[in-house]
Amino acid sequence: MASPTASPTLGRDARPPGPVAATVRPRRRAGLLQGGWARGGGLVVALGVLVLVCLASVAFGAKSIGFRTVLDALFSYDPSMDDHLIIRSLRIPRTLLGIGVGMGLGLAGACMQGVTRNPLADPGIFGVEAGAALAVVIGIFVFGVGSLTGYVWFAFLGAGIASTVVYGLGSLGRGGATPVKLALAGAAMAALLTALTQAVLITDLATLDQFRFWAVGSLAGRDGTIVRQVAPFMAVGVVLALLSGRGLNTLALGDDVARSLGQRVALARATSGLAVIVCSGAAVAAAGPIGFVGLTVPHVARAITGPDYRWILPWSLVLAPSLLLGADVIGRLVVRPGELQVGIVTALLGAPFFIALVRRRKLAEL
C-alpha cells in the first residue's frame, strides 16, 4: 500500500473546489495522523486494542470466570468442565461474531459514504436494514420462522434486494447515480420498507412479539452455526471493500473530474456497491439491525487518517469491531445477570463520543 502524503490544510471554511479546480487529491483538512508511518503505526496500536477487547469479551460475562480458566479453555480444553464449555461454545463464537459484524458494519458504512459522497450514509438510513427487517417480518408472519438461524437468510435476502433496488433506482435517469439521487432514493426506500414492516406488525400481535426482540440488534444467543453461515460472505465483503479504496478516492473528486483523469467511475461504484451489499447484508443477518456503527466509525477513521480511503477502510475495519465488542461486554456487565442488547449500548456509548468528535473537529464534508 503506497502511503499518500497528507493533503494540505486549508482555512476553516474552505469552500468545496468547483469542477474547474482539478486537484487530484481531495483538498480537505488532514487527519490527526499524517504520513504513512504514523497511520500504519496507529493502525497496529488500534489492532492491539481490538485484541484486548476480544480477550475481555471472552473473559467477562454473566458468570465470572477466572483468567486462568479462560487460558486453560483456550489452550488445554477439557469438555467436562462447565466453564470451559461456556468459553468454547458461547463466548468465543459470540466474540468472533462481534468481530465479523463489526467489520461488516464499519466497511459498509465507509463504502456507502464514499459512493454517495454523503456523510449521513449508513446501512440504517439508506434502507438496507429496513429491507432486512421487512424480510424477517415476512419470514415470521408468512413462513412462521422462529429461530435466529432461520432469520439469517431472510435478513440477508432482504438487505441484498433493498440495496440493489436503492442503487438501481438511484442510478435511473440522466446523470446516473448522483449523490443526491442515491441519498434520496435510499431514504425513500427506507421509509417505504419501514412502513410495510409496521403494517404487518400492527396487524399481527404475535409477529410484533417476536420481532421486537430481533429489532434491537444483539450478539446474544447466536451460536457457532450462524458464525459459520455468515463467515464466507463476510470474507468476500471485506476483500471487496478493501479493494475499493482507490476507486472511492476517485469518486471523491466528483464524476466529471474523475472521468477526465481517465478513471472508470462505473467500475469504482460497482465494486464498492457490491461490498456494501455483502458486508451490510451479512452483518444485519447475523445480529439484527445495529445502527450507528456504520455511520460513525468511518467519521472517526476519517478524523484520524484524513480523506484517503485507502487508509479510512482499514481503520474502519479495526475500529468498528472494537466499538461493537466493547459495547457488547459493557452490556453484559451493567445489568448482570441480565444483559443490555449491544445495539442499545453502541448508541448510548457511541453517541456522546461521536458528538464530542463532531464538536471538536470540523469533520470532512464529503
Place this chain on the structure above:
Amino acid sequence: MAAVELPAGPGVPHAPTPGTLVLRVPRVGLSTRVQARSVAVTLVVLLAAFLVFAWSLTVGDFPIPLSDVLATLVGRGSEDGDFIIRTLRLPRGLTGLLVGAGFGLAGAIFQRIARNPLASPDIIGINAGAAAAAVFTIVVVSGTSDQVTWGALVGSLATAVAIYLLAYRKGVTGYRLVLVGIGITAMLGSVTSYLLTRAEIYDAQKATVWLTGSLNGRGWEHVRPVTLALVVLVPVAVALARHLRLLEMGDDAARGLGTRVEPVRAALLLTGVALAAVCTASAGPIAFVALVAPQIARRLTGGRTLALLPAAACGALLMTAADLVARRLFAPTELPVGILTAVLGAPYLLYLLARANRVGSGG
C-alpha cells in the same frame, strides 16, 4: 465537496430567472421577489389538497353526499350527519391538512439550512425525541392519550434544544447540526427499542401504532394547537426566507451582506422545530412527509432551491391523500396514516428522481 448540496445557480446563486416578478413598495423600502411558477404550483397543489380533503369528508362507513356535507357545515344538516362531520371527519381532515403543511414547511427549512435533503426533522432527531418521550409515557407511566401528546411535545422540544446546544460552537453550521442530530437520534431510538422490549405486549402494540403516526380519533383539541402554530409560524418563516437565500451563499458572504447569521439561523431552526414538534405531538412521528414534500415541491417548481410554501402545500396534499387511502383501503379496518405517507410518497419521489432531466446534482 460539501455534503449533498442543493444546487445554487450557475454563477450568481440567485439571479432573477425568467418568470420572476419583483414586487416593490416604493418609499417604504419593502420589496420581494415572487417566482410565478412556484406561486402557481402552490395554488394548484393546495387546490388538489383541498379537493381531496372535501372528498374525505364525504366517504366513510357512512357515506354522506357533498351537498349534505355543505349543509352540515352551514348548520342545516341532519343530526347524524352533524355528528359524523363535525366531531369525526372535519377535525380529522383538518388535522391532516395542517399537520402535513407543517411537516412540509419544517422539512424545507431544515433541508435548506443544512443544505442536505436528508436533514429533515424526521431524520435528525426531532421525531426520535418525541417518540422516546411518548413511548416512555405509554409504557412506563401508562399515560392517557393527552399525556402522550404532551410527552411528545416536551420530548421533541427538549431534544431540539439539546441538539442545538451540543452543535453550538462559535455558531452552528448546518452540517454539524445534522451530525449531532443523527447521534442523538441513535441514542433516543435505542431507548425506544429498549422500552419496547421491556413493555407488556399490549403496551408495545399501542406504542407501535403511535410510532407509526395516525390521525385516528383526532378531534378539535388537535386542530387548535396546529392551527395556532401555523398562523404564527408561517409568516415568520416567510419573513425569514430572504435570509435563507443569503445563508445558502455561505456564512461569510451572508455576513458581508449584512445578515446576522447566528440569530437568523437560530430563529429559523426554532421555527422549524416548533412546527415539527406541534405536528408530531398531534399526529405522531409521521416519517417522510418532512423529508419528501420539499423535494417533490422543488421538482414541481423546477426551482433551484426549496421554496417554503410549495413544500407546505405538497405536505398537505400528501398527508390528506394518505389519510384518505389509509381510511378506505381495508375498510372498515383503518391503517395508520404513517404507513401510507411512505407508500404513496416514496414511489412518487423515486419517479421524479428517475425522470430528472438535468445532469449532475439536479437529480
